[in-house]
Each structure stands twice: as structure tokens, then as C-alpha cells.
Amino acid sequence: MDPILKTDNLTIRFGGHTAVSGVNFEMPARQLKSIIGPNGAGKTTFFNLLSGELKPSAGEVYFKGQPITGMSAVARTRLGLGRSFQITNVFPNLTVLENVRLAVQSKEKIRYQMFRHFVRYQYLMDEAEKLIEMVLLQGREYAIASQLSHGEKRKLEIAMLLALDTEVLLLDEPTAGMSLEEVPAILDVIRKIKQTGEKTILLIEHKMDMILDLSDSIMVLFNGKLLADASPKEIMDNEMVQNAYLGGLYDENAVES
Numbered sequence: 001m002d003p004i005l006k007t008d009n010l011t012i013r014f015g016g017h018t019a020v021s022g023v024n025f026e027m028p029a030r031q032l033k034s035i036i037g038p039n040g041a042g043k044t045t046f047f048n049l050l051s052g053e054l055k056p057s058a059g060e061v062y063f064k065g066q067p068i069t070g071m072s073a074v075a076r077t078r079l080g081l082g083r084s085f086q087i088t089n090v091f092p093n094l095t096v097l098e099n100v101r102l103a104v105q106s107k108e109k110i111r112y113q114m115f116r117h118f119v120r121y122q123y124l125m126d127e128a129e130k131l132i133e134m135v136l137l138q139g140r141e142y143a144i145a146s147q148l149s150h151g152e153k154r155k156l157e158i159a160m161l162l163a164l165d166t167e168v169l170l171l172d173e174p175t176a177g178m179s180l181e182e183v184p185a186i187l188d189v190i191r192k193i194k195q196t197g198e199k200t201i202l203l204i205e206h207k208m209d210m211i212l213d214l215s216d217s218i219m220v221l222f223n224g225k226l227l228a229d230a231s232p233k234e235i236m237d238n239e240m241v242q243n244a245y246l247g248g249l250y251d252e253n254a255v256e257s
């Protein structure tokens with residue numbers, strides 16, 4: 001099957017520094033691929049190039065075979081490439097339910113008047129409730145967003161991303177800054193989304209056990225270059241990756257090409 005997302009020689013330079021360098025990557029539809037690599041390897045920059053927040057110095061991004069390199073982030077979201085924070089923002093003074101409902105509404109582009117269009121309003125609420133359940137926030141519908149724990153906030157962001165109903169989800173370190181107790185819940189949320197079989201998920205993560213648990217494939221970025229892209233087992237057995245990790249991939253002094 002043709003990849004849903006593909007890059008060809010994707011490159012971006014910031015002054016003299018090449019943050020992403022000639023990356024050729026293919027994302028099969030309805031799979032989960034993790035991106036790993038040391039700090040500064042170019043993972044977030046690669047995401048920004050996929051989502052349209054950055055324009056490459058060279059190379060192309062394709063979505064379902066169509067070049068989208070010149071498209072804005074919003075246009076890419078409409079097409080089916082979603083990243084949290086792109087269109088919707090969490091309103092801190094609103095409840096979980098109101099935030100998710102507004103995100104559903106922004107996708108539906110519905111302008112409604114609450115009482116005259118009760119059926120529509122009910123539809124938005126039902127959709128929001130479904131998403132809240134999907135991210136395991138049921139029971140917290142009426143909590144004010146600003147009062148959520150860090151882990152709950154990340155769940156809310158995922159629900160709002162899901163509300164956009166994009167085929168591809170770009171998740172940038174969903175467990176960042178979380179306490180150890182909060183991590184399994186996010187793992188459950190991502191597993192649940194994956195199990196629907198409807199989404200293609202690209203995940204940047206540092207937590208190796210989580211990556212191995214969830215991923216169909218793993219790609220390794222190192223100094224902006226694609227070092228490997230293969231099954232979790234192949235990645236773990238890959239000598240180059242092993243050397244890179246064990247031999248100081250995370251040692252800043254070793255990160256020179």
C-alpha cells in the first residue's frame with residue numbers, strides 16, 4: 001500500500017546548521033511509528049516540517065501522494081494531518097467538556113444557537129463525551145482545565161486533537177514532564193486510539209519501554225539524518241543503533257558527525 005505520508009530528501013538548515021538532513025521517510029497508513037534520537041537530533045524540527053510550521057530548505061513532503069510542502073499548517077490539518085496545538089488551544093477557564101466540545105465544533109465549523117439548534121448541540125456534546133471517554137477523562141468532564149494535573153492536561157490535548165478527526169496524528173512527547181505514575185495512563189490512551197485501527201500515529205518519545213510496547217516501527221534520527229527505520233526488534237538488534245545509544249548517543253560530546 002502507498003504510504004500516507006512520505007518525505008523526499010527533506011532538509012532544513014538554520015544558518016550553518018543542518019537540523020534535518022536529506023531524510024527519506026515513508027509512513028504506512030494506520031500504523032504507529034516512533035521517532036527516537038538524542039536531544040537535538042532533529043525530531044521536533046522534522047515534526048514541524050511535516051506539520052507545516054516550518055518550510056524546508058530542500059526536499060518535499062507528500063500526503064497521500066500529493067506534494068504538500070508549500071501548504072500552511074492549517075491547510076494540512078484540513079487535509080488530515082493533525083498535531084496538537086495547531087488549531088485548537090486549551091481554554092484554561094473552561095471545563096474539560098467545554099474545551100472538547102469547542103474543538104469538535106471548530107472541526108464541524110458549526111455556528112449554532114444553543115436552544116434553537118438543540119439537536120446539533122446534542123450531537124456536539126455526544127461527540128465530546130465520546131472523545132473524553134477515549135482519552136480516559138470520564139468523570140472529569142466538569143473540571144476546569146487549569147486545575148487538571150499535568151497528565152490530565154495532556155489527555156485533554158489529545159482529545160482536542162482527536163476532535164479535529166485527522167487521519168494522521170503527530171504526538172510530540174506526550175509524556176514530557178509527567179510523573180512516573182501518570183505515564184501508564186497516557187500509554188493506555190495511545191494504545192486505545194491505536195486499537196481503533198483508524199489512525200496513523202507518529203510519536204516522538206524518549207521512554208523506550210513505551211516505544212517498544214506501542215510501535216509497529218521505529219525510526220532513529222541522529223544529527224538530523226535518518227539512521228534507521230525498521231521494526232522494534234530490528235532496531236534493538238541494529239548494531240549501529242546499539243552503538244549509538246550505548247556508545248553515547250545521549251552524550252552531547254558524541255553528537256558530532
Ligand SMILES: Nc1ncnc2c1ncn2[C@@H]1O[C@H](COP(=O)(O)OP(=O)(O)OP(=O)(O)O)[C@@H](O)[C@H]1O
Binds near residue numbers: 019042
Ligand atoms: N528555529 C531554529 N533556529 C535555529 N536552530 C534551531 C531551530 N530549531 C531547531 N534548531 C536546532 O536544530 C537542532 C534540532 O533540534 P530539535 O529540537 O529538532 O531536536 P530534537 O531531536 O527534537 O531534540 P529534543 O529531544 O531535545 O527535543 C538543534 O541543534 C536545535 O538547536
